[in-house]
Amino acid sequence: MFAASRLSRSSATTYAYALQSFARSLGKDPADATEEEIYDTLYRLGQEENYSPRYLYLIRIALRRYFQWARLEKKVQIESKKLAWIPPKPPDEEQINNLVKRCQTAEELALILTLYSTGCRISELLRAKIEDIDWSIPPSFLVMGKGQKPRRIKMLLKINEATNALKAHIGDRKSGPIFLLTRNRAWRMVRRIGKRAGIYLRPHLLRHAHATRMLELTRDVSYVKEDLGHATLQATSVYIHLLPKHETETEKKLLELEGGGKRTNEEGQ
Numbered sequence: 001m002f003a004a005s006r007l008s009r010s011s012a013t014t015y016a017y018a019l020q021s022f023a024r025s026l027g028k029d030p031a032d033a034t035e036e037e038i039y040d041t042l043y044r045l046g047q048e049e050n051y052s053p054r055y056l057y058l059i060r061i062a063l064r065r066y067f068q069w070a071r072l073e074k075k076v077q078i079e080s081k082k083l084a085w086i087p088p089k090p091p092d093e094e095q096i097n098n099l100v101k102r103c104q105t106a107e108e109l110a111l112i113l114t115l116y117s118t119g120c121r122i123s124e125l126l127r128a129k130i131e132d133i134d135w136s137i138p139p140s141f142l143v144m145g146k147g148q149k150p151r152r153i154k155m156l157l158k159i160n161e162a163t164n165a166l167k168a169h170i171g172d173r174k175s176g177p178i179f180l181l182t183r184n185r186a187w188r189m190v191r192r193i194g195k196r197a198g199i200y201l202r203p204h205l206l207r208h209a210h211a212t213r214m215l216e217l218t219r220d221v222s223y224v225k226e227d228l229g230h231a232t233l234q235a236t237s238v239y240i241h242l243l244p245k246h247e248t249e250t251e252k253k254l255l256e257l258e259g260g261g262k263r264t265n266e267e268g269q
Contacts, residue, residue, distance in 0.1 A: 015062040022059045025049075030063055031070045036200075038063070043202065044187070090208035095199055100161070102196040110162075110169035111179060111186065112193060115203055117155040117162035119210030119228055121145075122186055122203035124153070131175045139163050141178070145229045156227065157213055211239045 019030070026033055026041045033041075042059065045051040051059075091099065096116055103109040114125060124143035132142040139162075140154040155162045170178065179186065187203060194201025207228070214224045225236045 014058065015065060018055070018059045019062040019066055022063065030066060040187075040191075040202065043204070090205045090212055091199060091201065092209070093213070095197065096158075096209060098197045099193055099199075099201070102193055106165070106169045107179070107181075108189060108193055110165040111181075111189060112206065113158060113162040113165045114155070114178075115190075115206040116210055117157045117159065118153045119156075119207050119214070120153050121207060122183060122190075126177065126179055126181060126183060126186060128178045129176065130170055130173055130178055133166075133178070135163070139166070149229075151229050153229070154227075157210060208239070211236070215239050 022041065022045075023030055025045060026037065028037075030038065042056060045059075046053070046056050099112050100109065103112055111125075114120075115122065118125075120128075120143055124145060128141050128143050134140050134152075138154045138156055138159050140152050142150055142152050145151045155166075166178070181189070190201055190203050190206070211224060211228055214227060215221070218224065221233060221236055224239070225233055228236065230236050
């Protein structure tokens with residue numbers, strides 16, 4: 001398909017490889033996928049499997065070309081897929097409370113509350129062990145972060161609710177994984193709960209919700225950076241745009257850190 005286009009042989013090969021790689025991750029022909037499935041897979045590759053922004057952009061270009069070709073050659077009806085990267089908003093406090101109400105099992109409740117309370121990555125949580133939990137207030141447990149660096153994460157939001165939910169889920173078990181779930185099963189579970197609550201949800205959005213709420217409560221970027229296990233303040237700076245419009249000194253410093261410099265009155269209006 002790419003070879004028949006006006007692309008150079010090198011570009012055609014690169015796009016073909018990117019498309020094949022994406023299709024393997026998607027688990028089906030992209031032409032047969034919904035727009036939601038396309039976005040979910042792109043998001044997972046970037047957030048959970050650490051694909052570079054440059055390679056994700058290459059995949060999106062390959063997908064656009066493929067969809068154009070499929071409509072012309074395969075006569076397949078494909079819904080519009082612009083593939084512009086617009087990050088979904090994380091759930092707010094009201095939506096988090098609604099998610100909690102929509103949980104139907106102890107496992108579901110523990111998963112939602114633990115992800116939100118700690119802000120940990122789903123990959124970190126699924127490797128966490130019961131024997132590594134410290135139940136002192138605030139409860140915490142050891143996880144393996146990015147780069148296989150161990151770090152201890154704490155339950156800092158909805159502490160009592162999250163603690164009780166986690167204890168109920170664990171029951172009498174003394175060791176082993178906290179959650180006996182594969183990543184795909186955990187993703188599907190979170191998505192299912194989100195649909196019951198009427199919102200689009202995936203595990204990493206609960207991490208975003210945690211980060212945003214922590215920044216609202218503490219106004220301390222350095223603290224939130226350590227809480228999330230970020231290597232740099234730049235990684236934490238994304239959450240500044242999810243806060244209310246009014247600025248604090250912390251926000252101003254963070255905006256400067258992003259490269260925007262000091263804001264003028266005109267810019268702030």
